[in-house]
Amino acid sequence: MVLKEIVSMTDGKVICGESHLNDSIEYAFASDLMSDVLTLRITNFLLITGLANIQSVRTAEMSDLKYILFARDKKITEEMIELAEENDMMIISTPYSVFKTSGILYGAGLKPVY
Amino acid sequence: MELEYKVEGGDFTQAGYASSQVKKVLKQLGINPIVIKRVVVALYEAEVNIVAHAYRGVITAFLNEDGIRLVLDDEGPGIPDIDQAMVKGYSTASKEVREMGFGAGMGLPNIKDNADEFDIVSEVGKGTRLNIFIKYI
Numbered sequence: 001m002v003l004k005e006i007v008s009m010t011d012g013k014v015i016c017g018e019s020h021l022n023d024s025i026e027y028a029f030a031s032d033l034m035s036d037v038l039t040l041r042i043t044n045f046l047l048i049t050g051l052a053n054i055q056s057v058r059t060a061e062m063s064d065l066k067y068i069l070f071a072r073d074k075k076i077t078e079e080m081i082e083l084a085e086e087n088d089m090m091i092i093s094t095p096y097s098v099f100k101t102s103g104i105l106y107g108a109g110l111k112p113v114y
Numbered sequence: 115m116e117l118e119y120k121v122e123g124g125d126f127t128q129a130g131y132a133s134s135q136v137k138k139v140l141k142q143l144g145i146n147p148i149v150i151k152r153v154v155v156a157l158y159e160a161e162v163n164i165v166a167h168a169y170r171g172v173i174t175a176f177l178n179e180d181g182i183r184l185v186l187d188d189e190g191p192g193i194p195d196i197d198q199a200m201v202k203g204y205s206t207a208s209k210e211v212r213e214m215g216f217g218a219g220m221g222l223p224n225i226k227d228n229a230d231e232f233d234i235v236s237e238v239g240k241g242t243r244l245n246i247f248i249k250y251i
Contacts, residue, residue, distance in 0.1 A: 032215060033215055033216075033218050033220075034214070034215030034216055035159065035215070035216055035217075035218050035220035035221055035224060036218070036220065037215075038155050038158065038159060038220075038224055039220065039224055039227070041151075043151070051215045053213075053214060053215070054126075054127060054130075055126065055129065055130065055162075055214045055215055055216070056215060058129070058130035058133075058134070058158070059158075059215065061130070061134060061137070062130070062133060062134075062137070062151075062154045062155055062158045063151070063155070064147070064151055079127075
């Protein structure tokens with residue numbers, strides 16, 4: 001699934017990393033538990049989370065993942081954007097909940113990691 | 115090559131800085147990305163543990179011929195029962211740590227899963243030393 005479709009389906013806003021809009025991904029993982037994200041061996045996936053803090057972006061950096069979608073219009077700080085940009089990541093923000101976001105994207109064919 | 119970083123307990127804004135620096139060096143050296151991910155995931159979990167549980171600590175990464183050795187030495191309360199600390203789901207983390215997305219009792223088991231060698235030595239009231247070794251592939 002192309003990232004710009006994900007943005008459109010979730011009524012999302014691109015916070016940074018617009019250059020990734022035409023990238024394509026197959027998998028997504030939804031979690032607020034960063035230790036769980038760190039157990040994943042795959043790298044090319046979308047992280048859907050309601051946990052908006054610097055450690056969410058750090059976790060993405062350590063996991064080699066490029067795409068984070070923050071649910072429920074959570075506040076994304078300058079510090080988070082700076083770290084994401086430094087690591088060439090794309091951050092998307094959606095007003096939808098993690099549940100609704102996951103349901104829409106799963107229904108549209110994005111695959112679960114497990 | 116040897117890299118050394120100081121870590122302050124309780125400073126969540128900086129947690130992960132050392133792991134990030136190690137990752138940059140390993141990338142520059144052209145280390146296999148699978149090895150880099152195993153190293154930085156193990157190191158990041160261990161770094162977060164220092165921030166979450168200790169007063170301060172020192173991380174040393176040794177880039178040896180056969181692999182990468184990570185030694186994390188902290189001054190802190192120590193771990194009274196290491197076997198229990200290794201059980202998935204067991205955690206003594208504070209609410210603040212959990213709010214950062216950690217403290218679910220997954221860190222130490224995850225370090226073990228990523229390491230080729232892993233041991234913990236701890237003295238209650240003094241501190242803890244983690245010794246992690248990950249081979250190149």
